[in-house]
Amino acid sequence: MPTSKPAVLVTAATGRIGGSVVRSLAEDDSISLVAGVRSAAKAQALADQGIRSVLLDFDKPQTLGPALAGIDRVFLATGYSVDMLRQSKEFLDAAKKAGVRHVAHLGACGPDDTSVAHWAWHQLVERYIEWSGFSFTHLRPEAFMQNLLHYDGTQATHRGVVRQFIGDARISWVDGDDVALVASRALLQPQLHAGQTYRLGYDAKSYAEVAAIMTAVLGQPFRYEAQPPEVFLEEMRAAGAEMAYMACVYDSFKRTASGAIPGVDQTFDNFAAITGRQPVKWEEFVRKHRTALAY
Template sequence: MSVSKPTILVTGATGQIGGDTLRRLQADDACTLVAAVRSPDKAQPFEAQGIRTVILDFDKEETLAPALQGINRALLVTGYTVDMLRQSKAFLDQAKEAGVQHIVHLGACGRDDTTVAHWAWHQLVERYIEWSGFSSTHLRPETFMQNLLSYGGTQVVKQGVIQQFTGDARLSWVDAEDVALAAAQALLHPEQHAGRTYRLGYDAKSYGEIAAIMQQELSQPFRYEALPPEIFLENMRAAGAEMAYMSCVYDHYKRYAAHTIPGADDTFDNFPGITGQQPVRWAEFVQKHRTAFAY
């Protein structure tokens, strides 16, 4: 007897992780893909590639149930606001009602006992997924290497100077494209990845060490300038970001700099087991994005 292909819904399809995951899944004809978009305008690029779209707006609860009809598995990617808690709950309640079986949740960094606020919010969502009875895979990426390309619409590396807010702390890093690769595997093979929490971080470096790698790889001077986290707060306010969330980010920058986040530089060896590949590390990332960093 033939087993019908699973239908996979990707939320955040116009964003980085969602978009990359969608591209990974496109290469596999074992599934039927559905991209969640907020408006008909955003649907056009996907429709042009023959990818089915549904309108799903986390802030319009009436869009959730129709978008989830006929979906077997879903990637849950929420926005950078405190509303992610309410949005995730509403999405998951409707997903349960619609008969979705497997949820892959894009969470945040941290050990299970983290007290960094926005990381802890994601862990509460993980628990709600489990309590709701879904088969699930939790992804906890450490800091995205892409944050060095831009953060909140701001260019981070200008003329060889990295301006950031974490003092001399070492952070654990992951290439967002590797996170998408892990997400795609968890969506395609839930039987292998159900019940797993994957912390995704593969290269522990301070910004000073990253500047040294950039200098070596690009044969140009690079240096790190540690700024007070208060500047970040003002930048985000000026950019119109949601400040309840960004205040948490500000707070965790201060904690990084003070070396009071346990496991901030934890790294893991799970990537080959999840994907069959080696993760990207800093030297490779710098080479891959050399046009963005060189000056």
């Protein structure tokens, strides 16, 4: 007798990483893909692409049970807010009741003993996933290359000037689409990726080095202009961001710039084994986003 396909729910399905996970999974007919969205308008946009969606709002707990009905595996990504702790717990409690078996969680960078606050919050969510008895894959991306384009609505690169807040520090980078590809592999074959914590960072560069790569690839002059981390705080406040979370990011920027966080430039060699591909490096990322970066 034929068996039904496992249903995979992608939360934040129209966000940067969630949207990329949806695209990675959309052509695979071994699963039944379900996209979690917060509005009917976003649901319609997905329906136009032939993708089934459900209404799911982390701040409306009454939406969780219906969204999770019949779901076998989930990709969990929460917003840049201290509310992620409450949201994740309520979602995972509802997922447990619904019979979800595997959770691929989008966390943050850092080793287990990190003292960077928002990185540690994500690790508390990881521990709750484990405590709840789910099969799991923890994803810990380093800095997203997409931050060069914008961060929470604030433009990072404008007419050849890269404005960022970590001084001359070198940090480890990953393309968000590569993170989504790892997530999709974990969701398609959870038996191969269960119990794994994947740290995802493959190219260590300073912003000045990134600007030099942009100059070489795009044939236009780019330069890095280091800004005080306090400027970041003011920009996030002006953008309406949740400031408890952004204050943690501000602290991590200050500590990174001063060299007080060891290992921020650490890279890893797990990507090819997980995906069968090589990770995107900065030269390729700049070529891929030429239209957004060129001026």
